[in-house]
Each structure stands twice: as structure tokens, then as C-alpha cells.
Amino acid sequence: xxxxxxxxxKMGESITExxxxxxxxxxxxxVELDETILEIATDKVDSEIPSPVAGTIMEILxxxxxxxxxxxxxxxxxxxxxxxxxxxxxxxxTSTAAPTTNGQEVDEIAADTPKPSTQPVAQPATQSVSEQxxxxxxxxxxxxxxxxxxxxxxxxxxxxxxxxxxxxxxSELDLIPGSGLNGRVTKKDILGFIKSRKSGxxxxxxxxxxVTMSETKAVAQPASVTTPTASxxxxxxxxxxxxxxxxxxxxxxxxxxxxxxxxxxxxSYVEVDVTNIVTWRNNIKNAFQEQHGQKIxxxxxxxxxxxxxxxxxPMVNVSVDGTRIIRKKDINIGMAATLPSGxxxxxxxxxxxxxxxxxxxxxxxxxxxxxxxxxxxxDDIQGGTFTVTNVGTxxxxxxxxxxxxxxxxxxxxGASRKKPAVVETEYxxxxxxxxxxxxxxxxxxRVVDGFLGxxxxxxxxxxxxxxxxxxxx
Numbered sequence: 230x231x232x233x234x235x236x237x238x239k240m241g242e243s244i245t246e247x248x249x250x251x252x253x254x255x256x257x258x259x260v261e262l263d264e265t266i267l268e269i270a271t272d273k274v275d276s277e278i279p280s281p282v283a284g285t286i287m288e289i290l291x292x293x294x295x296x297x298x299x300x301x302x303x304x305x306x307x308x309x310x311x312x313x314x315x316x317x318x319x320x321x322x323t324s325t326a327a328p329t330t331n332g333q334e335v336d337e338i339a340a341d342t343p344k345p346s347t348q349p350v351a352q353p354a355t356q357s358v359s360e361q362x363x364x365x366x367x368x369x370x371x372x373x374x375x376x377x378x379x380x381x382x383x384x385x386x387x388x389x390x391x392x393x394x395x396x397x398x399x400s401e402l403d404l405i406p407g408s409g410l411n412g413r414v415t416k417k418d419i420l421g422f423i424k425s426r427k428s429g430x431x432x433x434x435x436x437x438x439x440v441t442m443s444e445t446k447a448v449a450q451p452a453s454v455t456t457p458t459a460s461x462x463x464x465x466x467x468x469x470x471x472x473x474x475x476x477x478x479x480x481x482x483x484x485x486x487x488x489x490x491x492x493x494x495x496x497s498y499v500e501v502d503v504t505n506i507v508t509w510r511n512n513i514k515n516a517f518q519e520q521h522g523q524k525i526x527x528x529x530x531x532x533x534x535x536x537x538x539x540x541x542x543p544m545v546n547v548s549v550d551g552t553r554i555i556r557k558k559d560i561n562i563g564m565a566a567t568l569p570s571g572x573x574x575x576x577x578x579x580x581x582x583x584x585x586x587x588x589x590x591x592x593x594x595x596x597x598x599x600x601x602x603x604x605x606x607x608d609d610i611q612g613g614t615f616t617v618t619n620v621g622t623x624x625x626x627x628x629x630x631x632x633x634x635x636x637x638x639x640x641x642x643g644a645s646r647k648k649p650a651v652v653e654t655e656y657x658x659x660x661x662x663x664x665x666x667x668x669x670x671x672x673x674x675r676v677v678d679g680f681l682g683x684x685x686x687x688x689x690x691x692x693x694x695x696x697x698x699x700x701x702x
Contacts, residue, residue, distance in 0.1 A: 233282050235304040237297045240271050240607045246298050246416065247271045248476075249291055258286050266304065270476060274574070274605050284308040296413065377403050384414060391419050408480050421487075428551075477572045488634045492673040496629045497683050501690040503645055504664045505698040506530055517702055521587055528564060529589035531617055531642055534692035536560050536582040539615060542685040545677060546614050548635040554676055563613035563633060564593060566600035575633060576605055577613040587702060620669075621645065627667040637673035638682070640689065642666065666693075 237247055247269040254266045260280040267278050288305040291297050377384070377399050384392070384402060392402055397419070405422045407414040474482065510525060517525045539546045539560050548555045560582040563575040576596035578584070584592065599605050615636055620628035621644035628641040643666055650663040670686040677685075 232287055233284070233306045233308060234302045235266065235278070235281065235306055237269075237299050237301050237303050238278065239299045240269075240274075240276055244271045244299060244607055246296050247276075248296050248413075249293055249303070250275065251293060252289060253277075254280075254286050256286050256289055260284060260286060260306065271607055274607055274610065275603065276606070280306060282306055282308045296415065382407070382414070388414050388416065388419050391416065391423070395423050397423070406479075406483050406486075408483050475570065475572075477568075477570065481572060484634065485631050488631050491634055492632050492637070493675060494629075494632065494671050495674045495677075495679070495682065496669055496671045497679070497686050498627060498670075499668050499686050499690045501666055501668060501693050502650065502663050503527075503666045503693055503696075505696045506693060507645060507664045509696065509698040509700070512698075513702060517590075520702070521590070523587075523590050523594055525586075525590050526593065527642075527645075528593050528617070528619060529586055530693070530696065531619075531640075532562050532564065532578060532581055532589055532593070533586060534689050535562060535615065535617060535640060537692050538685055538688040540582055541688055542681060544681060545638050545672070545685050547637055547676060548614075549637065549673065549676055557614040559612075559614065561612050561614045563610075563616040563636075564596065565616065565618035566597050568600060569603060573618075574600055574605065574610060575613060575616055576600060576609045577611065579612065616640070617642065621666070627669050629669060630671050632671055632673055637675075637677055638685075639671050640686075641669040641671070643668070 240247060248271075249267060250270050251268040252266070253268065254260055254264075260266060260283065262281075262283045263279040265277040266280050266286070269276055269278060284306045286304060287307045289303070290305075291301075291303050297303055382403060388402070391397075392399075401422075402414065402419075405414050405418050408418055506527065510527065510530075514525055517523065543556065544554075546557045546560060548557070559580055561577050561579045562581040563577045565573050565575050568574055576599075578589065578592045578596070581589065581592075596605070596609065599609070613633065613636065616630075616633040616639040618628070618630050618639065619642045620630075621642055624644055626646065627643040630639045630641045632639050645664045645666045647662050648665045649660050650665060652659050652661045652663065668686060668690060670682055670689075672682040
């Protein structure tokens with residue numbers, strides 16, 4: 230039986246490449262069917278790649294930190310029963326120790342590794358449109374250096390091809406914030422830069438390009454800071470610590486800055502009486518868990534109200550493409566969730582308007598639990614058309630959230646607090662202790678004006694206040 234190729238899988242609809250974070254198995258190790266071989270990271274989530282067969286790892290073709298296109302062979306596995314020749318097994322350490330003084334990237338070295346003769350390496354059948362456009366005939370990554378002499382950054386052949394075809398200089402490349410591991414500029418980063426440059430929206434900056442801790446030796450350091458030798462570096466007086474952002478924090482930072490540069494943010498607020506909701510949940514939560522095996526929180530109720538309001542104001546459920554408004558017919562609501570690292574991620578409840586409270590509760594609990602366990606898939610966090618974030622979880626009464634691009638609005642839900650409030654009754658106005666909550670809606674003022682944004686937010690509040698405290702599940 231021929232050796233089995235381990236292919237870089239397609240991890241989502243828009244995912245074209247992934248970064249190798251860690252090899253769990255090494256050359257010569259035995260693996261069981263579905264046992265994890267390596268961990269990878271996309272620009273969305275981290276994932277574990279299982280073995281498609283039981284057998285022995287014969288060859289590893291890419292190393293840690295390599296960015297590999299979807300569909301490429303990343304390892305070879307000899308199935309159980311195949312004769313394994315140790316002498317023919319290349320070691321990871323040998324590949325890693327290959328000379329790199331000429332500035333050549335690790336992935337280019339790995340690409341030159343001889344392939345096993347048992348089976349040809351399968352190449353992806355097609356290229357994406359951006360790759361076809363970015364690699365015209367005659368262009369070569371040799372038009373630009375592999376490594377910037379000024380910043381010390383390495384650039385992959387694909388990035389250099391795109392830069393060469395678009396007339397982007399090495400100094401311009403140095404200014405592009407990279408979303409890849411250790412700040413590496415990916416295809417997505419450079420295509421976004423090209424789009425911004427053509428539209429004339431590139432922000433002016435005088436700050437130095439982002440440099441990883443391993444590259445700071447080539448850059449002059451402030452006099453008060455020692456040369457970094459680890460992920461956390463303290464100053465000479467011991468009162469300052471420099472901490473390198475992890476990969477996800479870099480992605481979040483870039484996404485937030487891009488959102489503020491893209492959309493003129495406006496935030497509106499309403500205060501709503503959620504006493505009926507609090508009373509209802511307190512009365513049914515035990516019976517609900519016994520009946521459905523699920524804990525019910527306030528989040529499904531908020532999402533239900535948002536979905537109803539979006540049906541009433543569909544122009545909030547849009548995105549912007551230049552001068553075109555893209556209206557989304559599906560109501561896919563993202564909910565901000567916390568990862569074990571402390572970073573936030575936004576899994577998506579698809580077609581939220583078609584689910585009742587039981588269905589919403591199950592979806593919310595499933596996504597939240599998988600987020601906490603780092604088990605979300607790329608498809609779980611794609612396709613959102615509106616986002617809800619609960620700042621009340623942290624005891625905050627309100628917030629001014631940043632829009633989750635390419636959406637045009639995001640709702641922040643504050644903490645519920647008991648307050649004296651005026652209650653209208655048939656006997657006149659009374660002052661009573663009520664559960665009150667602030668809602669904050671940030672929206673893109675290019676396409677959502679004050680009337681639409683304010684009316685939409687008020688409608689969410691109306692649905693929450695009209696909640697039937699006597700309804701049954």
C-alpha cells in the first residue's frame with residue numbers, strides 16, 4: 230500500500246492558508262486513527278489536525294511557523310502493515326538545522342525537501358482569483374528581497390509576487406501590519422493594503438514597523454530598555470515589562486484599528502426595564518434545566534429581541550462595499566465569548582430569527598462551551614451580520630463597542646441593576662424598585678443615520694420590556 234498524504238485541510242469557506250503552530254507527532258512516531266498530529270492556526274481560530282489513518286509518520290514537509298496553502302501535502306504517513314525503513318526517514322531536526330544565513334525562509338527550504346517516490350505530491354487544482362491576478366507572467370519574488378534590511382521582516386514568495394506586480398516597495402511592505410505569526414505579512418494583509426491604497430484610505434503613520442522580539446537585535450533600542458532576550462523583558466530599573474502580543478491579540482488589535490478607520494462610529498443609548506425578564510428566568514430556570522438539560526441565561530432573550538428588531542429594520546442587517554450597500558437576508562447574530570486565554574471571539578448563531586428560546590439557548594450554550602474549550606471551528610465564527618456583546622458580565626453598566634467589520638452595528642448589553650423607577654399604572658404613576666439596564670448601539674454612520682439607529686435600538690428595548698413573564702417553555 231502506498232504512503233498516505235496528510236493534506237492541509239480547508240478549514241473554512243474563506244480560509245486559503247494556515248500556520249503550523251506545533252507538531253504533536255514527529256518523524257518515526259506511531260499514530261492512531263484520528264489521533265492529533267499537529268496544531269495549526271488560521272486567521273480565525275486554532276485547530277488540531279488528526280491522522281486519517283493508523284500508521285507511522287514517515288516525513289514532515291513543513292516546520293513550525295511555516296504558512297502553508299490549503300491543499301498542500303504537509304506530511305507522509307505509512308499505514309499499519311507497511312514496512313518502515315528508518316534509514317529513509319528524514320528527521321525534523323536535520324531540516325530545522327539547515328543553514329539559513331542567506332535569509333531564505335523556512336518554508337522555502339521545506340519546499341526544496343525531496344518528496345517520497347511512492348506517490349507524487351498533489352497540488353491544489355485551482356488558484357484563487359487573487360493569486361491569479363497577483364502572479365502575472367514574468368513576475369518573480371526575486372524582484373524584492375526575502376528580508377527587509379531595515380525592519381528584519383521576512384516576506385513569503387506569494388507576498389513578494391503581489392508586491393512586485395503592484396509596484397509596492399520594500400519600505401511600503403515594512404509599514405503593513407502583519408496578522409500572521411510573529412507579525413508575518415500574509416496575502417490577506419497585502420491585498421487589504423492594496424485595496425486601501427487604491428481607495429486613498431491608507432492612514433498616515435510615523436511609527437516604526439512592528440518588530441518581533443527575535444528581530445529586535447537589528448533595531449536600535451531606547452536607552453532605558455535592555456535588549457529583549459525573552460517574551461517578557463524588563464527595563465534596567467526593573468519597573469517596566471515589555472510583553473509581546475500573542476497571535477490572536479495581534480489579529481484583534483488590527484481588526485479593531487481597521488474598524489475605526491473604516492466606519493465613522495456613532496453610539497446611542499437607551500435604558501430599559503427588564504424586571505419581567507429577571508422575574509421569569511428566576512421562576513423557570515430550574516424547571517427549564519430539568520426539562521431541556523440546559524441552563525438558560527439572559528443572552529438568548531437578548532438575541533431573540535435583536536432578531537425581531539432586525540426584521541423590523543432590515544437596513545441594519547447590511548454591509549458596505551464601496552458605494553454599494555449589501556443587504557443580508559439571513560439574520561446571523563454573533564455573540565462575543567471569552568477564550569481561555571482571555572481574548573474574545575465571536576461565534577455566530579445562524580438564522581437566529583427562526584429559532585425559539587429553547588433553540589437559541591441550546592445554540593448559545595453550545596457555542597459558549599466550545600469557545601471555552603478552544604473547540605470552535607472556522608465556520609462557527611463566519612457569516613455574522615450583527616453582533617451582541619454583554620459588557621454587564623464584567624459589572625459594567627454600559628459600553629461603547631467597536632463594530633465587528635464588515636457589519637454596520639453592534640449592541641452592548643449592560644449590567645442589570647435594581648433602581649427606583651417610575652411605573653405607570655391604572656391608578657397613576659408610582660415609584661417602584663425595578664431591574665433597569667442600559668443598551669448601547671454603535672453603528673456605522675455612513676449607512677445608518679440617527680433615525681434608523683435610534684429607532685432600531687428603541688425597538689429592541691420595547692421587545693425586552695414587553696417580555697411576557699407568564700409565558701411557558
